[in-house]
Amino acid sequence: MFGLVRSGQGRGGGGSRDLRADFFRGVALWFIFINHMPGNWLGDYTIRNYAFCDATEAFVLLAGYGAGLAYGAMLDRQGWLFASAAVLRRVGTLYIAHMFLFVVFTAQVGYSVAALDNMAYLDELALDAFGEQPYRALLEALLLRFQPAFLDILPLYIVLLLMLMPALALLNRPRLLITASLAIYVAVRLADVNLPTWRGGGWFFNPLAWQALFFIGCALGSSRRAGDPAPIPRSRALMAACAALLAMGAVLVVAWQRPEPLPYLPDWVASFLSGVDKAGLHPVRLLSILALAYLLGHWIDRDAAWLRGAAAAPFVLMxxxxxxxxxxxxxxxxVGRVALEQSEGWPMQAAVNLAGLLAMVAIAAVGAWYRQRSGEGGRKRAVAERTALPAAAANRTMAE
Known part of the structure; x- marks a missing residue:
């Protein structure tokens, strides 16, 4: 597994790879898997139960960080047009992946409804539209205006990348990029603007608000690519403020989720907590993930040995x-949800979580193996072209 983990150049080729981002992205993906299963005991121990943020905020911030590194390097080397084309190509890949997942997930839920005679799945996952207007539902899914539960993260990412194309012009001016992004964020929240959906209302993850977190990540990645090891300098006062914010948030979130302390919370506190929305990325959620990222970014060294150890390897690979x-x-x-509904004891809990984690690691390992082999093939062809040698001779040259 260690040989499959990439620790050299990033996608854009600018600077060595930051394994911290890979590790925490892997942890976020694992948390998303856990949190999507009602009745999963591990769900009580993920970040959403102890902070005003969860794996989605981490995923979007790290996506922006990676985009700032990768596409910023392309921007420097080959210009805005090429970098924009690369972003658009990635958008196409995400769109195809989303539609494939949409079809597979819908078929999976439909089969479970028929096999288990549980119509509640359709209502809970907002897939009941297929029973009422299947052709219209499919069309609206293609337009990203119909997003069943759990299928709303990739559409968010698609729109964020589309917004990145014009924003590439500001990538080398991170302060201006953040200022413009936050101005849009404030205006969107004040005006309550969102992208429309087919059946009324707005997107569950409002891209016009979530772009703030994404572009902050882009700005951090761009600064890192420019050679700044710490875009935001280490400050004891700022670290103390971030720690206090997270500690206060943990107390309030835990209190809000338990019935015992609820009657003792002041009315204004209860009103505030109920208004911390996820769809529009409430400022408290934005500040919480940024505070957590700041602390982890300074507490964990970029070259920490444990990031290349056995315990971290599965998450880095994912x-x-x-x-x-x-x-x-x-x-x-x-699949895990259906299994836990049949038996929620600890043997099934352990089997579902362990099997899910191993399956995701295995998928990442296959992807890493394929990328590694295809990369070797590309290098061999490049050697052959430069030396005018046949492929067999190029193989020997690479071996030497």
Whole structure:
């Protein structure tokens, strides 16, 4: 497994790879898998139970960080047009992956409804539209205006990348990028603007608000690519403020989720907590994930030895192959949910969580193996072209 983990150049080729981002992206993907299974005991120990943020915020922030590194390097070397084309190509890949996942997930739920005679799945997962207007539902899914539960993260990412194309012009001016992004964020929240959906209302993850977190990540990645090891300098006062914010948030979140302390909370506190929305990325959620990222970014050294150790390797590997792992996690989480509904004891809990994790790691390992082999093939062809040698001779040259 260690040989499959990439620790050299990032996608954009700018600087050595930051395994911290890969590790925490892998952890976020694992948490998403866990949290999508009602009745999963491990769900009580994920970040959403102790902070005003969860794996989705981590995933979007790290996606922006990776985009700032990768596409920023392309921007520097080959210009805006090429970098924009690369972003658009990635959008196409995500769109195809989303539609494939949509079809597979819908078929999976439909089969479970028929086999288990449980119509509640359709209502809970917002797939009842297929029973009423199947052709219209499929069309609206193609337009990203119909997003069943659990299938709303990739559409968010698609729109964020589309927004990144014009924003590439500001990538080398991170402060201006963040200022413009936060101005849009404030305006969107004040005006309550969202993208429309087929059946009324707005997107569950409002891209016009979530872009703030994504572009902050882009700015951090761009600064890192420019050679700044710490885009936001280490400050004891700022670290203390971040720790206090997270500690206060943990107390309030735990209190809000338990029935015993609820009657003792002041009315204004209860009103505030009920208004911390996820769809529009409430400022408290935004500040919480940024505070957590700041602390972890300074507490964990970029070259920490444990990031290359056995315990971290599965999560680093998953983080480096996020798209197939995410899609597989959605499929596996519903399988796990059905299994836990049949038996929720600890043997089934252990089997579902362990099997799901191993499956996602295996998918990442296959992706890493394929990428490694195809990369070797590309290098061999490049050697052959430069030396005008046949492929067999190029193989010997590479071996030497």
């Amino acid at each position: 983080g480096q192959h996020g798209l197939p792992v995410f899609c597989a996690g959605i499929f596996l989480s519903f």
